[in-house]
Amino acid sequence: MNRFISLSTVFFTGAIALVQFQPAQALSADQVQQIAEGVTVLIDGVNPGSGVIIDRVGETYYVLTARHVVGTPDEYTIVTPAGDRHAVDYSRIIRLAGADLAIVPFISRRTYRTATLATYASENGFNTVFTAGFTAARLRQFTAGFLSDRAFSIAQTQGIRQDGYDLFYSNLTEIGMSGSAVLDTDGRVIGIHGLAEGETVNDGQRGMARVKRGFSSGIPITTFLRLLPQSGLNLGLRIDRSPPNRVTANQVPTILPSPVLGQFDSNSGDAIEWTNRGNQLYRMGQLPAALAALDRAVQIQPDFYAAWYERGNVLFAMNRAPEALESYDRTIQLKPDLYGVWRDRGVLLGATQQYLAALGSFDQATELKPDDYVLWYMRGNLLNKDLRDYRQAIASYDRALAINPSFADAWMGKGRALHELSQHTEALDAFTRSLQLSPNLTVALILQSKTLNALGRRQDAIASLQRALQLQPTNPEAQRLLAGLR
Numbered sequence: 001m002n003r004f005i006s007l008s009t010v011f012f013t014g015a016i017a018l019v020q021f022q023p024a025q026a027l028s029a030d031q032v033q034q035i036a037e038g039v040t041v042l043i044d045g046v047n048p049g050s051g052v053i054i055d056r057v058g059e060t061y062y063v064l065t066a067r068h069v070v071g072t073p074d075e076y077t078i079v080t081p082a083g084d085r086h087a088v089d090y091s092r093i094i095r096l097a098g099a100d101l102a103i104v105p106f107i108s109r110r111t112y113r114t115a116t117l118a119t120y121a122s123e124n125g126f127n128t129v130f131t132a133g134f135t136a137a138r139l140r141q142f143t144a145g146f147l148s149d150r151a152f153s154i155a156q157t158q159g160i161r162q163d164g165y166d167l168f169y170s171n172l173t174e175i176g177m178s179g180s181a182v183l184d185t186d187g188r189v190i191g192i193h194g195l196a197e198g199e200t201v202n203d204g205q206r207g208m209a210r211v212k213r214g215f216s217s218g219i220p221i222t223t224f225l226r227l228l229p230q231s232g233l234n235l236g237l238r239i240d241r242s243p244p245n246r247v248t249a250n251q252v253p254t255i256l257p258s259p260v261l262g263q264f265d266s267n268s269g270d271a272i273e274w275t276n277r278g279n280q281l282y283r284m285g286q287l288p289a290a291l292a293a294l295d296r297a298v299q300i301q302p303d304f305y306a307a308w309y310e311r312g313n314v315l316f317a318m319n320r321a322p323e324a325l326e327s328y329d330r331t332i333q334l335k336p337d338l339y340g341v342w343r344d345r346g347v348l349l350g351a352t353q354q355y356l357a358a359l360g361s362f363d364q365a366t367e368l369k370p371d372d373y374v375l376w377y378m379r380g381n382l383l384n385k386d387l388r389d390y391r392q393a394i395a396s397y398d399r400a401l402a403i404n405p406s407f408a409d410a411w412m413g414k415g416r417a418l419h420e421l422s423q424h425t426e427a428l429d430a431f432t433r434s435l436q437l438s439p440n441l442t443v444a445l446i447l448q449s450k451t452l453n454a455l456g457r458r459q460d461a462i463a464s465l466q467r468a469l470q471l472q473p474t475n476p477e478a479q480r481l482l483a484g485l486r
Helices: 029-039 150-156 221-231 249-255 271-283 287-300 305-317 321-334 339-351 355-368 373-386 390-403 408-420 424-437 442-454 458-471 476-485
Strands: 040-044 049-057 060-065 077-079 085-087 094-096 101-107 116-118 127-134 140-147 167-169 181-183 189-202 208-220 238-240
Touching (some): 029 040, 029 181, 049 189, 127 189, 271 305, 287 305, 305 321, 305 339, 355 373, 373 390, 373 408, 408 424
Parallel strands (some): 116 189
Antiparallel strands (some): 127 181, 167 208, 181 189, 189 208
16 A cells, blocks of 8 residues: 545645655564564453563563553453563552553563664654554454554544544554554554544344444553653663654565455355455555445445445545545434544535535534534634634634643644734744644744744744754745745
8 A cells, every 4th residue: 555545634634645765774574573572462361451561670570551451450460472471460550640551560580572662753754653462362463554644643533532542553453452562663662552443333133343443543652751750660761762764665565564354254244344344444555445345334234324434434535525425424314423424524525625514514523522622623724724714713723722722733723813813922822832732843833933924023933944944854835934034
């Protein structure tokens, strides 16, 4: 897969190339897998999960995992890469407030590898990433996928981003893989996996079953490092802040192997199985095959709204907007209270320049989920960029910020709308707040420079653009604006 057009990128970046070839040589998938198997563990219990060995102090090892993996009192056991089993003292587990993360100690005299952690800005493109951990059947699973950039992540969020879940990636993940490592092409751990989008439905035959949708998500290592001081631990972590090597053209066949879809009987599969297969193919970029699977699902069960919804997503990704809208509308007929379809329908309508209809769809979504600050932000963007109703845009951004005052992108959007209203002092305050929360937000720096220039602060405007070009040396708008100020 070398290109993947998503249903929700239209307010942010348009079509996005996922594989960006560069000369540097990344590790092979087999090499990353070998590293991953050396540092990941099974956290065995009634509901097993995974974890990553991050440090050793004396005979005590520390495993980083998702907090919900060890969320209930139980007899947990760490199963190491060598197959050794070590009992966990539940009273010693450290839960980090502010994110779905926990540190699990275990005692062993044996030597195990510890992971290298990585922290770097990943918002300037789509990076190849891997997930490595154990399924609920206690079997290892290692899959390749793509880590989304910042704009794509925000657009793809279904529901509220909370508990630190700020990484989104296309990797196929299974139940039981919470706490798994998310690794880059250098074999460094950049995050801890914890969630996969979807819902539990009743298919009327076998009862309740899980329907997969969307992408997987995890918590970045940067969040873990920010919260680590509350643990009281003095750990000697291995941290690398350099960006990873990208996949080169000759590596694509080996570093991005097609994930195994598992055994599947095309003759007897039910609507849920066909829908899940469609989602898997969608994540792998095999869009025609994904559509065929979802067509089969709605043929088997014409009133299965989850299949119609996913079908709409795939058709949107294939640039077949009218058919995607028909699938979304069919979903709404079957399940009018399904929040996500109203939201994605709004994005689709915005992409086809039906801005007022898009606003109406967003409004339906806000009625169903009024506490989704990302939705209010996207609504603000529609009003700001397309409808040019700046006051209503500011009201929408304010709703987002009332729910999450730390949402840097909403401060940036508000600043842009204030700038358009020539309220430059207030706009500058909003951009300053945005950059305090996210110092590497290049777009905010460029917008800040425009506002500073409007206030007559030419040298400060130049400094903002120079900072933007340090982050993105080839950014054409920053280059153009800087040339005009010199």
